[in-house]
Amino acid sequence: MRADSVGIIGGTGWLGGALAQALLETAFVGAGRLFLSNRSGSHPLADAGAQFMTNNQALVDASDTVILSVRPEQFSALSVDASGKRVISLMAGVTSQAISAATGASVIVRAMPNAAVDIRQSFTPWHCASELSASDVDYVQGLLTCVGTASRVPTQDCIDYLSALSGTGPAFPALLMTALTRQAVAAGIPEEVARDAARGVVLNASQLLSTTEPQALIDSLVAYKGVTAAALQSLMNAGFEGLIGNAVQAGAEVARRGM
Template sequence: MARESFTIGILGGNGMLGGAMARGLLDSGIVAPDDLWICSRRGSRGGLPLDVNATRDPSVLAGACDVILLSVPPASADALRLDAPDRLVISVMAGVTMDRLEAIAGGPRVVRAMCSPAAVKRLAYAPWVAGSGVALRDKTTVTRIFEALGKTDELKDEAQLDLFTALTGPVPGFAAYFAEVMAGYAEARGIDPRMADRAVRQLFRAAGEMMAEGDKTPTDHVQQMIDYDGTTAAGLRVLRASPIPDQMAEALDAAVEKSRSL
């Protein structure tokens, strides 16, 4: 039996996250171009196929779509009103609570989620929490959408979403910072900057793919390298004895507090 099709509208579909989700959804085949709507201030498709629908008017988007994805800056949330209680509304706006989403949508058929620009490569991780008006059929739709963009889990506690906001959003930046430090180390010791950049990019890519495959946890990978007792183990012992774990927790706490203050 063929899966049910639906129309999807992305409010903020020209932004970094909204555009990444739009491209990921199209590439996955979960939605056809003529079943996708983009709403933005300019009313443009943002380089998406010509069959994609575009509008400046959120009410037009709400009237045309079965599912509405909210991907506008959190600061814009207070002025946003859809009056779409019969639509499934999914928000990826950081820090915008379920109560505020219900006010925006005009009803409890809302989902609060997190996603990331990795959706463009269908590598995002998207945890989500369902509102009181979300039926089992809706949850199936939410799962299909986010599985098309990467991996997903349903959470039962909205408060946990603030923690995942701190993990989902900053991790690419944190990884980039570690890569920056390592490339700088190589450059300071005479390695050509272009070679250092290329090496670090490839090494981080390989590490991410290796960690994503199989059943081994990050802890398993670290312990395996320590048990091997080679050059990596020598460096890992220094890192484990350093303040980095506490500093990482402090950085994540700062991200959580920022999420809750939005």
């Protein structure tokens, strides 16, 4: 349990709420030292020890670390003075400079979790341009790993790029599963069977990658020159890797120019 108090503006949304729940359940923050803001001043998380406030400035004043978990388009309407506070932003496309100018904070951490916070399996990259002590790095890393794994990255551009890669969470696997299912149905496979087959590929068989190096697996399958090799070679010949690169770059450009 940490001695610092934490305030989450937007702490009852899906992202802020999942983080708040994890901070309490892992005892990263003690009961009574986690502050959440919402209009009503109440929420089921209060039963777990969170303190609720209707005033964002009061939340900031009570907190050592302030987490901004609002939609990027809502940020311009947020008016708080966070001078002297550590601010962690979970917003895509809002730069550290913009956050500092709006809040007066000098230590800004930009972090980009994804929807897997709900099951505490998010990968969360984070960046801070300020010099941080080893204890500050440990604190930020510890807070973010309450909902999965986290890594510090060297630039804000990395955050913008990863907003469109890891920040998309289940989006790419969902697209792949949907495509596999539809193509199987089009080929005459019963829909229920098609769904089960696609789920087996995306959810079940992919777990092998937790212990196998992906490129080594691809190389071995291509070398075998069987059914799987033919399917893989067709995708590679069609420029699959380039299509993925273009997709991530398209998302990253949205983050870079601001949302």
